[in-house]
Amino acid sequence: EVQLVQSGAEVKKPGESLKISCQGSGYTFRSYWIGWVRQMPGKGLEWMGIIYPGDSDTRYNPSFEGHVSISADLSISTAYLQWSSLEASDTAMYYCARHVGLTSAWFESWGQGTLVTVSS
């Protein structure tokens, strides 16, 4: 069974750094793209970016590029979403999800979400 398990909820202060994770199991982690999707409170879904763990090819939504960093560790089948300096507007639920390829880029499996709260 394909599973994406995300790290737990975080409460941080503005300016702090954060790295959240998404561990894949039940499939060949290196062979599927992993994407990150933001959902601000009461709002819709926003596509942030994706990574192909096999070669670390990473694509960002320009709206998020420079503010977040996406990475992966093949040895533990885990993808990451990282901030070096959080802002209050980063408060949101963040989902990881996987898709097969760049032309098959629908998200077929999703993690349970990680709630990030940024408040002074």
Place this chain on the structure above:
Amino acid sequence: EIVMTQSPATLSVSPGERATLSCRASQSVGNNLAWYQQKPGQAPRLLVYGASTRATGIAARFSGSGSGTEFTLTISSLQSEDFAVYYCQQYNNWPRTFGQGTKVEVK
């Protein structure tokens, strides 16, 4: 960036009735469109990809249609578990983008 516009924002439907949700793209995305369902407190779930192909395990009452810039998700006979928010997503252009969602609520 391609803007995906969903209508209506809220759809009030009685159980057993048909629901028709629309999604319009600001430019052609071919058939590179997916639909997702999201219930409160849950992650989204893939319903349809390639504009009209149901994902594994999705009930036959869900059907997608359209191509280019106009797409439709139809739920033929609403069940209680179908009341949720539905999103479309294009994956033809970068960045991939979602619509703002349609909430299907009980009439």
